[in-house]
Amino acid sequence: MNIFIASANSSKIKEIKAILQDDSLNLLSVLDTAELAKLNISIPADFDVAEDGKTFQENALLKAKAYAFLTGLPTIADDSGLEVEVLNGFPSVQSNRWFVGTARERSAALLDLLKDKTNRRARFYSVICFFDQKQNLTEFFDGEIQGTIAQKPRGNEIEGFGYDPIFIPDGYDKTFAELGVKFKNTISHRKLALLKLSQYVLQDKHLEQPE
Ligand code: IMP
Numbered sequence: 001m002n003i004f005i006a007s008a009n010s011s012k013i014k015e016i017k018a019i020l021q022d023d024s025l026n027l028l029s030v031l032d033t034a035e036l037a038k039l040n041i042s043i044p045a046d047f048d049v050a051e052d053g054k055t056f057q058e059n060a061l062l063k064a065k066a067y068a069f070l071t072g073l074p075t076i077a078d079d080s081g082l083e084v085e086v087l088n089g090f091p092s093v094q095s096n097r098w099f100v101g102t103a104r105e106r107s108a109a110l111l112d113l114l115k116d117k118t119n120r121r122a123r124f125y126s127v128i129c130f131f132d133q134k135q136n137l138t139e140f141f142d143g144e145i146q147g148t149i150a151q152k153p154r155g156n157e158i159e160g161f162g163y164d165p166i167f168i169p170d171g172y173d174k175t176f177a178e179l180g181v182k183f184k185n186t187i188s189h190r191k192l193a194l195l196k197l198s199q200y201v202l203q204d205k206h207l208e209q210p211e
Contacts, residue, residue, distance in 0.1 A: 001024060001025060001026060001074075002026045002028055002039070002073050002074070003025055003026070003027055003028070003073065003074050003075065003076060003201075004027075004028050004029065004067055004068065004071045004073040004074070004075040004076070005017070005027055005028065005029040005075075005076055005077075006049075006063040006064050006066065006067035006068070006075050006076065006077035007029065007030075007063070007077065007078065008030060008047075008048070009161070010031060011160065011161035011162075012078060012161070012190075013029045013030075013031060014181075015181065015184075015185055015188075015190055016076070016078065016190065016194065017029075018181075018182075018185050019185050019190065019191050019194045020194055020197075020198060022198065022202060024202065025201075025202075028071075028073070030043050030047075036071075041070075041071050041072070041073075043067075043070060043071070047070070049062055049063050049066040049067075050062070051063070051079070051093075051097075053079075053093070054093070055093065056079040056080065056081065056092075056093055056125060056126075056127040056142075057079070057127050057129070057140055059079040059093060060077045060078065060079035060127045060128065060129035060140065061077070061129050061131070061138065061140075062077075063077035063079065063129070064076065064077035064129040064130070064131035064138075065131055068131050068132070068133050069133070072133070074130070074131070074132035074133075074134075074135075074137075075130075075131050075132075076128055076129065076130050076131075076197065077128070077129045077131070078126055078127070078128050078190060078193070079093070079126070079127050079129075080095070080124065080125060080126035080127070080189060080190065081093055081094070081095030081096070081124070081125060082095050082110075082122055082123075082124055082162075082163045082167065083122060083123050083124075083125060084110070084114070084121075084122045084149065085119055085121040085122060086114070086117050086119040086120075086121070087113065087114075091110070092125075095162070095163070096162070103161060103162050103163075104153070104165075106162075106163075107153055107162075107163055107165060107166045108153070110149070110163070110166065111149070111151075111152065111153075111166060114149055120148040120149040120150075121146070121147075121148055122146075122147060122148060122149050122167065123144050123145060123146045123147065123189075124144065124145050124147075124163075124167065124188065124189040125142065125143075125144045125189055126142060126143050126144070126188075126189040126190045126192075126193045127140055127141070127142045127193065128140065128141045128142070128143075128190075128193040128194060128196075128197050130197055130200065130201065130206075132206075135206070137206060139197075139200060139206075141193045141194070141196035141197045141200065142192075142193050142196075143188070143189040143190060143191065143192025143193035143194070143195070143196070144189050144192070145169050145170075145187060145188055145189045145192070146169070146170050147167050147168050147169040147170050148167075148168050148170075149166055149167065149168075150165075150166045150167070150168050150175055152166075153165035153166050153175075153177075154166075154174070154175045154177065154178050155174070155175045155176070155177025155178035155179075156177055156178075156180075159176075159177050159178075159179075159180045159181045159184075160176050160177050160180075160181050160184055163176075164176035164177040164184070165177040165178075169187060176188070
């Protein structure tokens with residue numbers, strides 16, 4: 001059964017594919033151009049979804065619907081972000097956009113905002129939207145992981161993405177980037193949200209059977 005992953009972020013796509021591995025699911029994304037061509041699906045190179053919702057849920061729905069209408073496939077979208085306690089939850093839904101620059105520069109800017117702060121508590125939060133136009137289904141699943149913000153970036157940036165080099169999950173003394181993406185995928189906010197999704201899709205059998 002085909003499911004489309006509504007994202008242009010290749011790191012996110014790889015994480016979702018690694019976490020959701022199941023023989024009965026064929027997970028497709030913008031990266032699978034050959035397979036999409038066989039299904040007569042073409043995604044314009046400049047296709048972009050304005051993420052102007054006020055909540056993770058609104059943005060996840062915007063992305064899921066946009067790609068579902070384009071592909072005709074049941075679609076999942078992840079909207080996620082980092083919420084820092086002492087900054088009243090900032091940057092939250094703005095995690096990818098509040099500071100213009102590279103991911104490394106955004107992490108540095110966040111560390112700068114926290115330079116005099118002793119409270120380093122933070123969480124990653126993910127909302128996954130599952131949208132199936134044919135069956136008229138819209139469902140949301142969420143996951144969070146609590147932790148703290150490191151004093152400086154640590155770990156290999158190839159392992160993971162975004163704020164991974166500055167986030168230390170509770171119970172560990174290493175950042176997500178130091179722990180590595182394989183381990184991150186066993187405990188992350190995205191893993192927890194996708195676990196709920198897979199329960200819904202696979203065990204509760206909410207996917208239409210192929211014709
Ligand atoms: P969006 O969901 O596409 O709006 O982007 C989420 C942004 O939140 C990412 O670009 C990262 O900056 C941050 N983020 C979300 N999940 C993670 C994660 O697992 N690791 C590191 N950063 C993340």
